[in-house]
Amino acid sequence: MDAQFHSAGIAALFEPATELAHMLAFEAALARAQGELGLIPAAAAAIIADTCEDSGSPLRLDPETVRRAGNPAIPFVSMLTDRIRSVDADAAAWVHYGATSQDLIDTATMLALRETFAIVRHDLHQLRESMATLVRTHARTPMLARTLLQQAMPTTLGYKLAAALAGLDQVAARMTEISTTHFALQLGGPVGTLAAAGAQASELVRDVAARLGLAPAAICWHTNRVRIAECGAVLATLTGQLAKIARDVVLEMQSEVAELAEGHASGKGGSSAMPHKHNPVDSVVAIAAATVTPQLAAGLFAAMTQEHERGAGGWHAEWLLLPQLCSLSHGALQSVLEIMLGLRVDAERMRANLDSTLGLTSASALANALAPALGRDVAHSTVQAWSRSALSERRNLREIAERNLATFEKNPLTQAQLADAFSIEREVAAAEARALQYLQQRSPAT
Amino acid sequence: MDAQFHSAGIAALFEPATELAHMLAFEAALARAQGELGLIPAAAAAIIADTCEDSGSPLRLDPETVRRAGNPAIPFVSMLTDRIRSVDADAAAWVHYGATSQDLIDTATMLALRETFAIVRHDLHQLRESMATLVRTHARTPMLARTLLQQAMPTTLGYKLAAALAGLDQVAARMTEISTTHFALQLGGPVGTLAAAGAQASELVRDVAARLGLAPAAICWHTNRVRIAECGAVLATLTGQLAKIARDVVLEMQSEVAELAEGHASGKGGSSAMPHKHNPVDSVVAIAAATVTPQLAAGLFAAMTQEHERGAGGWHAEWLLLPQLCSLSHGALQSVLEIMLGLRVDAERMRANLDSTLGLTSASALANALAPALGRDVAHSTVQAWSRSALSERRNLREIAERNLATFEKNPLTQAQLADAFSIEREVAAAEARALQYLQQRSPAT
Amino acid sequence: MDAQFHSAGIAALFEPATELAHMLAFEAALARAQGELGLIPAAAAAIIADTCEDSGSPLRLDPETVRRAGNPAIPFVSMLTDRIRSVDADAAAWVHYGATSQDLIDTATMLALRETFAIVRHDLHQLRESMATLVRTHARTPMLARTLLQQAMPTTLGYKLAAALAGLDQVAARMTEISTTHFALQLGGPVGTLAAAGAQASELVRDVAARLGLAPAAICWHTNRVRIAECGAVLATLTGQLAKIARDVVLEMQSEVAELAEGHASGKGGSSAMPHKHNPVDSVVAIAAATVTPQLAAGLFAAMTQEHERGAGGWHAEWLLLPQLCSLSHGALQSVLEIMLGLRVDAERMRANLDSTLGLTSASALANALAPALGRDVAHSTVQAWSRSALSERRNLREIAERNLATFEKNPLTQAQLADAFSIEREVAAAEARALQYLQQRSPAT
Amino acid sequence: MDAQFHSAGIAALFEPATELAHMLAFEAALARAQGELGLIPAAAAAIIADTCEDSGSPLRLDPETVRRAGNPAIPFVSMLTDRIRSVDADAAAWVHYGATSQDLIDTATMLALRETFAIVRHDLHQLRESMATLVRTHARTPMLARTLLQQAMPTTLGYKLAAALAGLDQVAARMTEISTTHFALQLGGPVGTLAAAGAQASELVRDVAARLGLAPAAICWHTNRVRIAECGAVLATLTGQLAKIARDVVLEMQSEVAELAEGHASGKGGSSAMPHKHNPVDSVVAIAAATVTPQLAAGLFAAMTQEHERGAGGWHAEWLLLPQLCSLSHGALQSVLEIMLGLRVDAERMRANLDSTLGLTSASALANALAPALGRDVAHSTVQAWSRSALSERRNLREIAERNLATFEKNPLTQAQLADAFSIEREVAAAEARALQYLQQRSPAT
Numbered sequence A, B, C, D: 001m002d003a004q005f006h007s008a009g010i011a012a013l014f015e016p017a018t019e020l021a022h023m024l025a026f027e028a029a030l031a032r033a034q035g036e037l038g039l040i041p042a043a044a045a046a047i048i049a050d051t052c053e054d055s056g057s058p059l060r061l062d063p064e065t066v067r068r069a070g071n072p073a074i075p076f077v078s079m080l081t082d083r084i085r086s087v088d089a090d091a092a093a094w095v096h097y098g099a100t101s102q103d104l105i106d107t108a109t110m111l112a113l114r115e116t117f118a119i120v121r122h123d124l125h126q127l128r129e130s131m132a133t134l135v136r137t138h139a140r141t142p143m144l145a146r147t148l149l150q151q152a153m154p155t156t157l158g159y160k161l162a163a164a165l166a167g168l169d170q171v172a173a174r175m176t177e178i179s180t181t182h183f184a185l186q187l188g189g190p191v192g193t194l195a196a197a198g199a200q201a202s203e204l205v206r207d208v209a210a211r212l213g214l215a216p217a218a219i220c221w222h223t224n225r226v227r228i229a230e231c232g233a234v235l236a237t238l239t240g241q242l243a244k245i246a247r248d249v250v251l252e253m254q255s256e257v258a259e260l261a262e263g264h265a266s267g268k269g270g271s272s273a274m275p276h277k278h279n280p281v282d283s284v285v286a287i288a289a290a291t292v293t294p295q296l297a298a299g300l301f302a303a304m305t306q307e308h309e310r311g312a313g314g315w316h317a318e319w320l321l322l323p324q325l326c327s328l329s330h331g332a333l334q335s336v337l338e339i340m341l342g343l344r345v346d347a348e349r350m351r352a353n354l355d356s357t358l359g360l361t362s363a364s365a366l367a368n369a370l371a372p373a374l375g376r377d378v379a380h381s382t383v384q385a386w387s388r389s390a391l392s393e394r395r396n397l398r399e400i401a402e403r404n405l406a407t408f409e410k411n412p413l414t415q416a417q418l419a420d421a422f423s424i425e426r427e428v429a430a431a432e433a434r435a436l437q438y439l440q441q442r443s444p445a446t
Helices: A008-013 A016-036 A042-053 A063-069 A073-087 A101-137 A157-181 A195-212 A226-252 A281-302 A314-342 A347-355 A360-374 A376-393 A397-405 A415-422 A425-441 B008-013 B016-036 B042-053 B063-069 B073-087 B101-137 B157-181 B195-212 B226-252 B281-302 B314-342 B347-355 B360-374 B376-393 B397-405 B415-422 B425-441 C008-013 C016-036 C042-053 C063-069 C073-087 C101-137 C157-181 C195-212 C226-252 C281-302 C314-342 C347-355 C360-374 C376-393 C397-405 C415-422 C425-441 D008-013 D016-036 D042-053 D063-069 D073-087 D101-137 D157-181 D195-212 D226-252 D281-302 D314-342 D347-355 D360-374 D376-393 D397-405 D415-422 D425-441
Strands: A142-147 A150-156 B142-147 B150-156 C142-147 C150-156 D142-147 D150-156
Touching: A008 A016, A008 A101, A008 A314, A016 A042, A016 A073, A016 A101, A016 A195, A042 A073, A063 A073, A073 A101, A073 D376, A101 A157, A101 A226, A101 A314, A101 A425, A142 A157, A142 A347, A150 A157, A150 A360, A150 A425, A157 A226, A157 A425, A157 D226, A195 D425, A226 A281, A226 A314, A226 D157, A226 D226, A226 D281, A281 A314, A281 B281, A281 B314, A281 C281, A281 D226, A281 D281, A314 B281, A314 B314, A360 A376, A360 A397, A360 A415, A376 A397, A376 D073, A397 A415, A425 D195, B008 B016, B008 B101, B008 B314, B016 B042, B016 B073, B016 B101, B016 B195, B042 B073, B063 B073, B073 B101, B073 C376, B101 B157, B101 B226, B101 B314, B101 B425, B142 B157, B142 B347, B150 B157, B150 B360, B150 B425, B157 B226, B157 B425, B157 C226, B195 C425, B226 B281, B226 B314, B226 C157, B226 C226, B226 C281, B281 B314, B281 C226, B281 C281, B281 D281, B360 B376, B360 B397, B360 B415, B376 B397, B376 C073, B397 B415, B425 C195, C008 C016, C008 C101, C008 C314, C016 C042, C016 C073, C016 C101, C016 C195, C042 C073, C063 C073, C073 C101, C101 C157, C101 C226, C101 C314, C101 C425, C142 C157, C142 C347, C150 C157, C150 C360, C150 C425, C157 C226, C157 C425, C226 C281, C226 C314, C281 C314, C281 D281, C281 D314, C314 D281, C314 D314, C360 C376, C360 C397, C360 C415, C376 C397, C397 C415, D008 D016, D008 D101, D008 D314, D016 D042, D016 D073, D016 D101, D016 D195, D042 D073, D063 D073, D073 D101, D101 D157, D101 D226, D101 D314, D101 D425, D142 D157, D142 D347, D150 D157, D150 D360, D150 D425, D157 D226, D157 D425, D226 D281, D226 D314, D281 D314, D360 D376, D360 D397, D360 D415, D376 D397, D397 D415
Parallel strands: none
Antiparallel strands: A142 A150, B142 B150, C142 C150, D142 D150
């Protein structure tokens, strides 16, 4: 029932088959590097690496064996050793030499994370570009801004989208940073000191890391999980910002607002009982994901307290948390991308909603205009009283203002000033300018 | 990689095949009840129900169709209607009559939860009984109690287990309560009012609920998710208490403590790099689960804020949270049950650890014995100073005490009183008594 | 900045002054009970208890001393002992006899929780009664139901409120249950076995508990935190349900919907920049609280994993979590109570919104009416097509339906059937009936 | 009761008095910049700014007024306007001109966060340097490494600390990055477009930001909360890593291990009931904090879903979460700093623990030594069997190995190889080398 929220592509990166492929890549790189450095016999290194890289008959782990062993690395190493022994008994002695289960599992996780980030960054780039295009197109499309869900003042759709895009740009910059620094080889041996490599430990780490396209960690990170926590944090942040956008779409799609809508597609968003409805199904995906991802990130923070040189439970909790954090974040991203690619904008309705506000969205401008003459807070309370009259009489605030200003001994506003206060041009122009300035300043390349 | 932490049996209850079976059961019960109440034609009711109950060729939902629809109910109803139309075109008009997607999905969830709770309660009962047996067996097996992970005073293994068992007993009582009241039919139609049933709404709810073995909700609970939150809470509480037990086992299994151990089984808990190790693999499962379950329960609390008559995201988040909360809780339970069934108790080591404390665990008793003469806090600070001497000189506190008491003008303790303070009999007897009293008072039947 | 969200009354229950009072009450009760059972001299017991109960010159703990001790109990006991020594040196030896810091702190927490629950239950009762009154008043006030924030079908305000009330009723029942069983004395001495009381341990627990109005725990619960977790869970559940109600109010207060509003009060909910706005300030309190309370409850679940006989960190985390969970929950409750007491209902606007739906909310009824003739899914897709025409042409669905039905060879609907499909009477009657039935069935007394 | 966990210094940064000071700084900077750009009269600008900067008679907000207004900005602006009116009525009209409540509150939060990060970074630097010193001192101090809390193989204290230090270094680098980019002025006016500043909006933002020492945001971030979420994430990550260190200290302080201890100080870590105990009170502070901070960070992620141009609840939840996240993180940092500054290292006990392992920690080296002759997995299972014999006979593994090797047809190990396998020198040298290499590579300056 939950499959519709996950990214199938990302989920696959953490499934047994891919994990096995990543573990084989680790053993191959380790053997080749050890062979080159003379830590193990060159012949054994070649046999191990060739066997690992031979995609002919894939390994398969039995779930019950994994459960009894407590992790997949132990049965994997044993199975791989058997296979290599069947090729060359001497080589079998050098499989996984000097390494430990956690080296294998953490490195496999890093390889999966690296691919996850590559995919997410790619799609995030697409989403950001599609939003930038919408910002440009709608830089001057007037609509209501709403604060605490109350109609506030005019803005433009372009500005609204630019403000949301800025958050995605910040997340993208952080993901780029993480991608260049955080995906590091884990290689420390049983207790992290890589004792089996002796003086060549650093060289071995650099060599294996280079073969796998990972960063060489300056020191083994078996129970320093800052990397993992930071990856979790950026994914939760991304999903939060996606859900902010999605929630706005849901609110805009309300029958009473009806300014934006997700694209129609056959079979999409219908209701089983109410045939006229068009449900915000893509937005719902992002919002549901963002209800869960903060919790998964919290789990990763909580799991950091790992004991001594290998945690009893905290490390294992990561296996439960990280894969779904990745696949839910990407699921949310795909949904919001689909929304933006198919976004239906009803500019007429936006304008109609603006016009239906009885001029109340100009109340702030009116109060500002009156402030020099009346003082800021008298102006504010005066306009507040007029606004109440407008609401109760269902008359436009401008009409109420004119009626009342006529009773002033000295009218503090010229007709031009009054017209200016009730024009939305200033707000629209400001919104357009800020939106376009943002597009110029941002770094789309990230 | 995470499969080893989940209960496969529980996970299956939330998988598409079981969900479809539950949805068919709902439609069958609905049709039969509506037929009996005359809300739909009796012939149509029979055809619908018979078709639903015919297990011949199971329905299969296409994941992409589900994703587009936003939930599995819409394509399910459409597929079921097609099938019934192929039997009888008239009957097809009455499928799912008056009901809505959420009725179907929530009821299916309730059926899965009911089965989950039945399984969990069964295994929890077994665990509690196995612990009660251990309490009885070890009511007088002396061991160290530890506070803030410091050796404190003597207790018994029976008492330690009885105190932990009490928490499980409380959770079991709560689960029984929930099982008898919380698993309720969802049946409200599009907006909850069950308008299609007219004056027979209550009767229809009672009838359908009875057919499914669920409670009839007093009013539709589409966006009142208290039931769901309370189920989540009790599972998180259970897992927390299981992890408390598991963490104690991990601490007891430390090489330096070595008082308890998980049972040995071939291939279990070995280390890939360190052949002598015996890892606490079952305990780790419960601890990892309990790192995640608080977060999943928090997600359910957060998801309660569902809008109007059907939530946009909050409801859907439940589908992501509840199944894994169920399967992780049961996974943790199975692990702790396995621990208790195979628990290895090293009573000798417990006794040796007790004897190695330099008499410091009697410090409290010694201070209490001195209190009447010296006053409580002088007694306390005196014994604290003696304890420091014991530690620095590596001599038994009793020896230090005797040496110092000899310098008192008037020795405040008789030899018998001193012996009594350093005897562990009083503590052991108290621990035994409290443990056995608890066994007598508890309600094992829950 | 956060004070406005907390209940000052509840916060005070966890502040040092109240905590000291609760600790004094514990020591008084302990001394009196021990005196009566002959565990300590009767004279000492009387002096200790009298001193504790003498409210003349309150004790004051120095925060830095508390920090160094690691908890407030240690300096408290030392300060109390000093005071009693100044009265009677012999009595001082018997202060806190056989007890431990955690007994003192946990019991003080239980006393604060008991008062918290009493206050919360009282105000929750008021809220539920105010909602029950609104249900009765508005049982037949028609309004739109909305699913996934889309206009769905007619309901009544009374029904909407009854459905939300049901959740509060469930929470209230659970709070009653907890109040009668969960607030238990903690009394176990250093390691839980209450060894100092020997054979009189059970009797002592019963006696002290009775004096404090707490339940006697069947066994000491130093590291069994099920009680605490369950209290946290029910408060998070309560706040979740309150936020569900508050979010609906926020949505109803949207300028475009404007069906409900928080009461106006001077200075309330104004905007600094936009004088016409009426912000949902009370609703915001409940929603903000409910963003935090799930996390606090999760913290309590996570804190359950307490080591051996006294946790190193988990127990202490409760002190950070529980007080704010209590004061935020009650703050949210007070806000929703204020909303309900001042709720402004615009029945005219509700009706106008209903009428503005182009008849689309009758689409489901129309499809049901057509189903017998066309089959359920043809009827559904037909009405879906007509609904799209209604939306694009901005014409009423009934008009579209009539136009199209006229083209049928044989019109499947009589005029009466058509009128019935477009009448909201059936829905209103159903909503009214369900709401009033709920009021009859519920147990207001809880 | 919770004060001992919070940093009083940080807590003060979020208290009303500091918040008022920050709000005054905002209004002063805004007025000066607006005066300079000609957006408001120069005379008014000077009067406003001078009044704000006059520390003579501080403003005081009434909590009840704040509660009714929904935030502190509204009464603050009103009070400030009154004060300025009393100086100059004309100037009063220009107070807070073009700005909105959220500009004021978010900017005040940024100023508090900037100071928080400065303090935390300072103390974190101190902690890191104290740990680097310990790494150097103990680079060759042998001790047991432990995996899953089981004795594993030799390492050194210096290595253990270096591995933990690496995590703190990563967090410090991230904090530096955030400090240079994330603390940004909030200035957008009612709906973010800063319409009142017209074409000078960007210039105004740059000018005000420069005056406050904040970054100028490229676009207003009223409902883009990525900044806040990222600050929360790094603090939770920091606390997680601190708790990792603290938990290791707690485990090392166990009576049975006793290798490390928190420094003794009078009145510190004593037990009320057990005078001999030395409780890990500083470690407990960090662990308790880290039980809560993941949840607070999750709350911030969840709060990101803020509606339209100002959130109803999500924004407000930040006020509840961020201050305590800051003060708990710093409280944890202070505690771990205190631990490191006073750390008591019992190198003798470390050595004794190493020697008590029956040679089992050399099992891995022995298996590696046997691997070329027996094959890796036969070597592994052989050594596993010998290890079991060692444990059951309580004899050293070397003795068992020699006994068994004597029965081999051809002894696969020379005496030198055997001695080498049981020497800890290789492990100690490796640990030392890795630790010192890390110190060379790291960037302490961050």
